[in-house]
Amino acid sequence: MSGEVWQERGTERKDSMARVFRGKVAIPGEEMDAYLEALGQFERDKAPLRAQLEQYAGDFARTLAQQYAPKTVRKHTAIIALFLEFLSWQTTGLSLHATTRAGGTPPPSSDG
Secondary structure, eight states, X not given: OHHHHHHHHHHHHHHHSOOBOOSOOXXXXXXXXXXXXXXXXXXXXXXXXXXXXXXXXXXHHHHHHHHSOHHHHHHHHHHHHHHHHHHHHHBOOSSHHHHSSSTTOOOOOTTO
């Protein structure tokens, strides 16, 4: 029975999860102004998510710097920066909650 509940919950989560965009986009020249306006709006909509993620990345970098060499900190913060770019540009989520698989809810316990 718990497997059925997990499947149902998994389906619900999957529907609300952020989508990832892939592929090429062709924009006709006469629609370039509309595209640039939409791009600006997209960046404004993503600004709160990006600010939150950048704050977490800064906290992570400071924590690493307390224990590791600067080279290690740079390596890991560069990876995090690439991931933030991915989240900012390639997903539909406008909040950290919307970009997580579980939507912030814990998985069901395996107690039975």
